[in-house]
Amino acid sequence: MPVSGKHAAGQGRALRALVLACALLVSLLIAPPALALTTNKATARPNEDGGHNVIGGLPTRLTWEGTVDAGEQVVSVTLTLPGDGTFEDASVKVTVLDGLDRVPIGVASASAEGDSITVAFSEPIPAGSLLRLELEDTHLPSEGGAVSVTGSYATAAGATVELEASEPIAVIANTWLQQAVAALDASPAVQAWNSNQFLGMFFKPQLMLTSLFSLFPGWLVCLAIVLAAYPFAIALGLLFALMKISHNPLLRAISVVYINILRGTPLFLQIYIMFFGLPMLGIVIDNNVLGVAVMAINSSAYLAEIFRAGIQSIPQGQYEAAASLGMNRIQTMFTIILPQTVRRVIPTVTSDFITSYKDTSLLSSVGVMELMMFAKNATSVSGNITPYVTAALFYLVVTLPLIKVVGIIEKNLARSERGQGTRPGAKAKASQAHAGGGPSLEIAGSSHFEGADGEHSLPGGLLAPFVPAMPAASMQRGDGHGR
Amino acid sequence: MVGKRKAKLELPVVPPPLGAEEAARGAFAADRDLTSHHFVEGEHPIVRIEHLNKTFDGTTQVLRDVNLNVWPGEVVVVLGPSGSGKSTMLRCINLLEIPTAGHILIEDEEITGKGATDVNKLRRDVGMVFQSFNLFPHLTAKENVMIGQTKVLGKSKGEAEKEALIQLEAVGLLDRADYKPAALSGGQQQRVAIARAVAMHPNVILFDEPTSALDPELVRGVLDVMRDLAENSGMTMIIVTHEMGFARDVADRVVFMEDGVVVEQGRPEKVFDHPENQRTAEFLGSIE
Numbered sequence: 036m037p038v039s040g041k042h043a044a045g046q047g048r049a050l051r052a053l054v055l056a057c058a059l060l061v062s063l064l065i066a067p068p069a070l071a072l073t074t075n076k077a078t079a080r081p082n083e084d085g086g087h088n089v090i091g092g093l094p095t096r097l098t099w100e101g102t103v104d105a106g107e108q109v110v111s112v113t114l115t116l117p118g119d120g121t122f123e124d125a126s127v128k129v130t131v132l133d134g135l136d137r138v139p140i141g142v143a144s145a146s147a148e149g150d151s152i153t154v155a156f157s158e159p160i161p162a163g164s165l166l167r168l169e170l171e172d173t174h175l176p177s178e179g180g181a182v183s184v185t186g187s188y189a190t191a192a193g194a195t196v197e198l199e200a201s202e203p204i205a206v207i208a209n210t211w212l213q214q215a216v217a218a219l220d221a222s223p224a225v226q227a228w229n230s231n232q233f234l235g236m237f238f239k240p241q242l243m244l245t246s247l248f249s250l251f252p253g254w255l256v257c258l259a260i261v262l263a264a265y266p267f268a269i270a271l272g273l274l275f276a277l278m279k280i281s282h283n284p285l286l287r288a289i290s291v292v293y294i295n296i297l298r299g300t301p302l303f304l305q306i307y308i309m310f311f312g313l314p315m316l317g318i319v320i321d322n323n324v325l326g327v328a329v330m331a332i333n334s335s336a337y338l339a340e341i342f343r344a345g346i347q348s349i350p351q352g353q354y355e356a357a358a359s360l361g362m363n364r365i366q367t368m369f370t371i372i373l374p375q376t377v378r379r380v381i382p383t384v385t386s387d388f389i390t391s392y393k394d395t396s397l398l399s400s401v402g403v404m405e406l407m408m409f410a411k412n413a414t415s416v417s418g419n420i421t422p423y424v425t426a427a428l429f430y431l432v433v434t435l436p437l438i439k440v441v442g443i444i445e446k447n448l449a450r451s452e453r454g455q456g457t458r459p460g461a462k463a464k465a466s467q468a469h470a471g472g473g474p475s476l477e478i479a480g481s482s483h484f485e486g487a488d489g490e491h492s493l494p495g496g497l498l499a500p501f502v503p504a505m506p507a508a509s510m511q512r513g514d515g516h517g518r
Numbered sequence: 519m520v521g522k523r524k525a526k527l528e529l530p531v532v533p534p535p536l537g538a539e540e541a542a543r544g545a546f547a548a549d550r551d552l553t554s555h556h557f558v559e560g561e562h563p564i565v566r567i568e569h570l571n572k573t574f575d576g577t578t579q580v581l582r583d584v585n586l587n588v589w590p591g592e593v594v595v596v597l598g599p600s601g602s603g604k605s606t607m608l609r610c611i612n613l614l615e616i617p618t619a620g621h622i623l624i625e626d627e628e629i630t631g632k633g634a635t636d637v638n639k640l641r642r643d644v645g646m647v648f649q650s651f652n653l654f655p656h657l658t659a660k661e662n663v664m665i666g667q668t669k670v671l672g673k674s675k676g677e678a679e680k681e682a683l684i685q686l687e688a689v690g691l692l693d694r695a696d697y698k699p700a701a702l703s704g705g706q707q708q709r710v711a712i713a714r715a716v717a718m719h720p721n722v723i724l725f726d727e728p729t730s731a732l733d734p735e736l737v738r739g740v741l742d743v744m745r746d747l748a749e750n751s752g753m754t755m756i757i758v759t760h761e762m763g764f765a766r767d768v769a770d771r772v773v774f775m776e777d778g779v780v781v782e783q784g785r786p787e788k789v790f791d792h793p794e795n796q797r798t799a800e801f802l803g804s805i806e
Binding site for chain 2: 350355370371
């Protein structure tokens with residue numbers, strides 16, 4: 036506005052008020068000669084497989100309702116869709132209600148032409164009655180969006196009047212996925228498959244396809260949680276493992292309590308305590324972050340035991356060899372023992388990783404939007420188990436390769452410790468004598484000195500309590516029930 | 519219960535260690551006829567073991583009042599049946615076993631009853647070669663020889679590597695420098711272990727049955743390396759072994775132990791050909 040100062044501003048306001056008043060007046064004066072047919076609503080039946088959405092480009096039933104005003108009779112109605120929407124005139128149903136009474140008026144003719152359809156009635160529809168049109172096989176625009184139905188009607192007096200646009204219908208774009216589902220829907224083979232109660236309930240192809248996409252974000256969350264948690268779990272686990280074999284009784288006690296409590300209670304319970312307990316203390320942390328924290332803490336207890344057993348599985352001879360070179364306890368641990376431990380525990384740690392990855396599913400119980408949560412939602416919407424089966428596929432696609440990897444590593448590890456294949460010129464007997472019972476070979480060797488049926492204690496607090504073989508039972512978590 | 523448990527042994531009371539000069543004079547007089555190693559009056563033994571006692575669990579006495587002097591450059595071979603305490607005595611010298619009573623002095627310094635730091639310092643001067651090699655399986659042969667030099671002696675990688683290659687060449691394994699222990703035969707592993715000990719340039723190297731875990735055809739290579747070390751390096755060596763031929767050839771002195779006691783010691787030809795002790799004679803007879 037090319038004015039300035041308080042005075043000018045006041046003038047502008049007055050001007051606007053005047054314009055508004057004039058517009059109101061004009062609109063009253065030139066209003067059309069009464070909208071005789073008032074659009075009440077237009078709705079479309081959901082056509083999403085297992086969902087409640089309306090998808091464009093796929094057949095649906097459009098229901099349109101209007102009320103005929105007093106003083107007019109309607110002989111035909113024309114409805115029009117935007118975009119590439121189309122009507123089908125083969126199956127059109129008319130319902131006319133006068134108050135609560137049904138008026139016997141039917142369809143005289145219905146002709147669809149591309150994006151519009153004209154329905155003529157067998158008798159003029161009397162004033163004041165409710166008109167409902169149900170149009171089967173209507174295709175709403177495939178690009179989706181908010182779709183309003185427009186059109187016009189003809190009165191008994193011969194006038195043609197525009198209809199007001201309906202409230203918009205929310206339509207989902209028809210993607211290639213929807214088209215694929217539609218193709219599956221139409222396929223006789225799929226129909227036959229689904230007619231089997233078991234196959235249809237657990238392996239419905241349409242749902243399998245859609246849930247593959249709808250569960251994907253949940254799968255990413257699962258991976259993100261476990262991948263974020265695991266480095267912390269490893270660091271914490273190593274810390275508590277070293278504390279547990281320490282010579283300081285306080286550190287040992289702290290570690291034992293930590294490990295035993297976490298291994299002795301279910302992860303499910305730990306999740307509840309953290310997720311419901313912390314908010315009670317006024318500590319509000321993002322669900323995903325808290326999920327990472329719970330998984331890291333829980334896993335660290337198992338990893339601590341794995342690392343401890345791994346460390347203690349290193350033959351005493353390694354400590355003695357390091358000691359005889361003059362290495363101190365820390366040098367021995369970090370340059371001799373831990374590097375060997377890492378190789379030995381990789382299979383067990385990988386198994387633990389698999390368990391942790393699966394156990395992220397428990398976080399769904401406290402509302403973390405991970406894979407299980409998405410699967411639950413998809414199942415409760417569709418009433419079909421197939422999304423759960425899809426979730427299983429998402430878990431397996433990670434766990435199966437890892438299980439395979441564990442197997443390969445274990446095989447390689449056994450081979451490298453025995454020196455099979457790579458050792459030149461070794462006689463079978465030599466490798467037997469040397470390899471003995473696999474990894475515990477050197478233990479057998481080092482305990483062979485005479486008079487050594489007692490314990491071999493190392494001076495300077497060098498030796499942690501030594502267990503010759505990794506106690507397998509304490510390293511594996513079982514099948515997850517124990518958590 | 520009580521009947522099954524062995525009675526606790528009483529700790530033997532031993533006199534304090536002798537003074538350096540007094541000990542040296544005594545050892546000189548005592549050992550002159552026991553070893554073919556040449557040492558001169560006024561020289562001090564490099565290792566002195568006085569009244570060494572070792573008890574396991576307080577019930578099983580493994581060593582009883584063992585006394586032994588080892589002179590610089592001397593090669594001492596310890597013989598004896600299994601369970602006679604040979605290895606335990608050896609392991610006491612670098613404190614892999616803690617003596618229950620008695621004294622061990624290295625270069626006239628008592629090592630028993632010391633803190634961890636001093637123990638680590640002691641051990642870098644006392645090398646050890648184990649029956650089961652105890653190479654570090656995650657390191658190559660070269661790295662096995664380097665790691666003590668870099669971590670303990672504080673040498674640079676380059677220096678340590680140079681030394682490692684020299685020592686590997688000395689044991690005939692230069693071409694195996696980059697092999698991991700699993701890719702080496704037992705004999706080769708033991709030779710790497712010897713190189714690892716020698717590379718620290720210790721005052722004395724302890725060999726704990728170095729060929730016992732080896733196949734017969736691999737023993738020779740290891741013994742040759744030890745023989746070379748004994749004859750050409752002037753290294754002080756204490757060797758526990760069952761290789762009689764090697765003992766006779768290489769040893770300056772043979773020590774025969776039984777039941778935790780030094781039964782007989784002397785020059786190899788004396789002990790092997792004219793053993794004074796009945797048990798020594800029986801043992802040598804049974805072995806050969």
